[in-house]
Every structure is written in C-alpha cells, then in structure tokens.
Amino acid sequence: MSVEIPASVLVNLTGRDTSSVVNLTTHPMHGGTGAATAAVARLTIQTRERDGRRLDELRVIRKTFRPLSSGRHRHGAREPSHWTYWKRELLAYGSGVLPAGPGLRAPRCYGVSGSTIYLEDVGDRPADVRTSARQLGAWQALAEPPNVAWLSGHQLSQRIEASDLDWSNVRSDNRVKCLWDARHDLLAELAEVAPVLSHGDFHQANLRAYGSDTATLDWGTLGLAPVGADLAHLALSTQRDLLAEYLSGLNGTFSAHVVVRAYRITLALVGSSRVHWMLNEGIDVPDGYVDFLWDNRPRPR
Template identity: 30%
Template sequence: MPWHPSPDWQALTPGTGQATGGVWRTPDGAVVKRLLPGVEDPRHHAYWERQALVASSRIVAGTRGLRTAECLGVERDVDGITVRMAYVAPSAWAPEGLAAALGRFAACSVAEPAWGARDVLRDRLATVERRGGWSVLTRASRATPAIEALWKHRDNALAVLDALPQVPTHGDAHPVNLLGRDGDDVVAIDWEQFGLGPVGFDLAYLLLGVEVPMDELVAAHGGEGREVRRGTAIVAAYTGVSRAAWALTQPDQGDHLARLARLSGVVEEAAQIVVPR
C-alpha cells in the first residue's frame, strides 16, 4: 500500500528540499517529514537520504552551538523514508546570537560521516556554469568588474576555500532553519546539506538572510577572524551573485537583486581575495 499522511496530521509546508515530499505536525506534537528518492551520491549536497541519516545517527544531537531536535523515529519503505522529530518551537534570535552559536558549532569536533556533504559551492558553481554562468547579469547591465573577476577566478576561490579549516556545517544556515532555543544554543531544522565545509560557510548563509554587516557577524562568530572572514566573504559573494543571476530568469525575482546591491562591499572584498596578485 502506498505511503500517505494520516488525515489528522496538520500540513506545515510542502517542503523546500529537493527530496522533501511534505512536512506535517501530528496530534501528539511530533513533526513528520517525508523524504522521496532523489540524488544518490552520498557526497552531493542534495543527497536524498541525508536528513534521515543525520536524525538516526544523532551525530549532531548534542553538539554545542547548533544541534538537531530529538529524533523520534526513522522508517523506510519501498517509496521513501519517514522521519519523526520532536517539534521545535520558534524562538526570537538576534543575528549576532545566531552567529555566536554558529561559531561554537564550527569549533566542535565531529567525525565526518561517509554521507556528509562535500564541495557544496563547487557543485553549485558547476551547475551555474552548465546553465550559462552569470552572463544574464551582463546582459541586464547588472555585472560589475568585481562580479566579472569572481567568475573568471572561481577556481582560485575554490582553492582558497579548500585551504581553510574544514569544520562542521549545517549547510543551509538561513534564519528560518535556525529555529529553536536550548539556552544559548540553537535547535536547527533541515539538515539536508550537513557535512564538513570551509570555516565561514554557515556564517555566509546567515549573512545573506539578515541585515547585519559582515563585520558584526564575524566578530560575534569568534574563532580565527581572518579565516572566518575569508570563508564568509567568498561563500556569500558567490552564493549571492548566483542567486541574483537565477532571479533574473524568473517571473518573480524576489529580493535577490536588492540583496546583491547591499552585498556590493562583500563582493568587492571577495574579489580582492581571489584575484591572483
């Protein structure tokens, strides 16, 4: 019999992950996420089983700074995987508090699992390249010398990131995923892209989702400031420009172009880092 949600479950979202088939809240207070088969490469950022493996392994159930909610069960069937987690109540977080939590998480020692995401930005840029790169920004007169330099020297940017300390990363540290609170630590959801990545990776995603300057977030994050700043600037610049280029191909462009304009200083700084001297 095909899997289907119970009629007394409340739908929370249709799911935004590539492998997510829906999210519901049950009458007993659990959250159920349905995962559907998709990308099979366990190192790819969109590997379809990763959220279930994060939950069942409890690899980040007790980490400092950032952790998962309690896993209540993982069930597999021929059509997919059903993950049950404890409900995470939303909590008000200042961006600086989130940055500090991400810094403590990055300082944790977590053994890399065989299914952890790797090379997320490299994979994403390869996809952008197959789709024509950032040429749409040039055609729309939105490209700047710094943007053009970033695209030309993207291989050097990836080499800089590879040389940075590789730390535990949530992979999609947007404020909507940094949801709950346990003291000074964050209870996060949607660990689809968890793995090891360059220091500053998670902070870059946070930067793209808040209105706080990078200086303040880097200071709150802590750690080796120069390395954190380099990782944050590069990941934020490449991700922000790629999102803006994608937005120009969509009927609803959202706020990606406005965010790119606000990110101009970070884009300039990233270009200064990656352009060979």
C-alpha cells in the same frame, strides 16, 4: 480510526509503553525544505492510557524523503558525498552526530521509519540571528567531523561545477557578473581553507528560538565546508554583518583573517548565483542585496 505512527515513536513521545492513539490530525507544512524532502507535516496526537484515565495531546513533526528526480543536480541524489544525497538527514539523525545544545541544537528525533523521520516540534518563533551566529561559531570550533561516507562534500564547489550560468539572458548589475566571473580563482582559494562540520543551509528560515538555544532545521546538506561558509548563508538571508558574533563563538580556534576571507568568498559566489536565479525566474532582487554583496566582496590579495 487508522493512524500511521510507529509504536516505537509513540513510546519515545510519551515515555511510556502503555499509551494508545485515539485521534491524529495532520497539518501539512510548506516551505523551508531541502532537495530531498517529499513532505512535512505537523501531527497533533491524542493518546490515552490503557486504563482510560489519562488523555494527552502531543505534537510531532513528520518528515518524509525521496530522491531528487529533476534539475541539473538530480544525478547526485544517490551519491553519498553529493549535497543532494536523499538519505543524509535520515542517517544524520540516526547517527547521533547532530548538535544537542546548549547553544546550537537539532530538534530531538523520536524515531526513523523507512524514509520518514519523526522530530520534536520546536515551534515557529524566529531565532535571534546574532545569537545564532555566535552559537554556530561555538559549535564549529568544537565539532569533530564524523568518519562516515554520507557527509556532503563542498556543496558550493559541487553546485558551481554543474552551473553554467548564461548572463546574456538576464539584466543584471555588472558587479554581480564580475563576482561570478572570478569563481574559479575564488574556489581555488577556498580549497586551501581547513573544512569544518557544516549545516550547509544555515539561513534565517531554518532557525528557531527554543529557550536559550537555536533549534536548527533541515540537516539534509550536513557536510564539510570552509569555516565561515555557513555564516555567509545566514548573512545573505538577513543582509546583516554578523562576523563579530561568529568570531566570538569561534573563540580564536581559526585565524580571523582566514575566516573572513572564506566568508566573503562564499558570500560572493552564493549571492551572485542567487541573483542570476532570481532574475531568470522573474523574481525581484531584494533592495540592497547587490550592494551588500559588493560591499562585502573579497578584495584581491
């Protein structure tokens, strides 16, 4: 049968240049993908050595990208500093800037071919979010932002700039609109916070337990963001207070007051915009979600 896997990827998968593919099965995967993702599939590959004596079965994730073509953020798909830039994950894996553990790590990359990337299959076992929060802090305490043109700028600021939310057409808790109405002042505060290297979509569905590491998926929004911003995404996906673990990982690298403030601001703005989106789409807001936002809101300085 004809198979679509580059020879260089096969060499990296097997560690040998003497293997050939005798069978390949494709299993499409759904959900948990970024704005630029066209398709994700798990490939099961059977290989044989040239002498015919060895048969291995391997798995790899094939992920293909394309520019976003619809929605209010589509204009940024070809702008390297915009959060929707479609080539960012390809470039990130090719550059070697992603974390490799111990602790937080990206799946190993076996090769990039055109608009397709071949990644280690890290399985489906959910990560422990408290461990992930601590490992996130440890990575951000030490990671130096690379000097490249394709890092995303502040994603939250870019999103809010393109978002004119109409609250008159949704039935929302007034507390949520109160948080959103403060967005300009809150964004001005965030602009004063030192940025760190940021995953940009650090939510529970993107985290896998892989030994003692947290394997982190979907690096298409890799960029710069205020310290604490990634933690806010994780907290919103779990409705759990993970500040103690995150601060432990940071180990005093940043002022705890600044971290907590930036975290709470990001939580309020991202969370309130998501509530609007859910209501506008007819999706039920999870129980306790608005209370979690309000209880963790940034108080006036």
